[in-house]
Amino acid sequence: MTTTLEKIAIRQRDQDADNWQRYTQLLRALADDQDYDIDDAARLLAAVGKSDEDVRQDLATLNRRAEHRRQLDRAPAAAKRLREVERALAEHHAAFEAARQKFEQASQPLYAERDQLQQTLSTARVAERQLRSTVLDQSLAARKARLEEQQIELGKRLRDLERSLRASEFSSPAHALGKAQQAVEQLATMMQQATADGRHAAAKEAERELKFAQRNLDEKLRVVTSLMAAKREADAAAEKLERESVALRAEELVP
Secondary structure, three states: OHHHHHHHHHHHHHHHHHHHHHHHHHHHHHHOOOOOOHHHHHHHHHHHOOOHHHHHHHHHHHHHHHHHHHHHHOHHHHHHHHHHHHHHHHHHHHHHHHHHHHHHHHHHHHHHHHHHHHHHHHHHHHHHHHHHHOOOOHHHHHHHHHHHHHHHHHHHHHHHHHHHHHHOOOOOHHHHHHHHHHHHHHHHHHHHHHHHOOOHHHHHHHHHHHHHHHHHHHHHHHHHHHHHHHHHHHHHHHHHHHHHHHHHHHHHOOO
């Protein structure tokens, strides 16, 4: 009797294992939207004690497991690539470290020299201020003051001349001459045309306008020429004052 019960237990375990295997196949078929015998499915669900809701939950679990498996299957390739990346990074880090050490060896003396040079320049600026502030020759200070006044006055004159030139409507004597010639040619053409047409009154009027325009433009040309000459003289004076200023500032630095 014991043997029979053991056989029944073994048979029951085998049947349970078969049912669970078939249930898993059912889930896979449902997940893949495959046909499955309805009656067989109903008997199978009764055999394993599963409800419709259990099936839905198990299908969700099966899908999650499938995704987990896909993630797991990607692991060997990822692990291999990770080893390659880590080797490459190690090589780059080694190259970087070598380059860093080389940079430090080459740059440290230069940084030290730069600091020394900056200190030298800073000391020189202080020394220059001291030399300029302790000049013993009082005539040099008076010359410097007069020179600065002349430069200020000349700067104002240059600005006035530039404003006058802009107000004269012409940028240069050549520009004024060009305008004058253009106006003269236009009025001369008008006068000739009126004479040819027998319009004597119009010809006389054009002649008067021509003479007036000529006098007006001659005056503007004279003004522009005078302004340009004055500006050239002022520019030359400014250059001379600048040279004197440079020479005077050099004298201040003589011990």
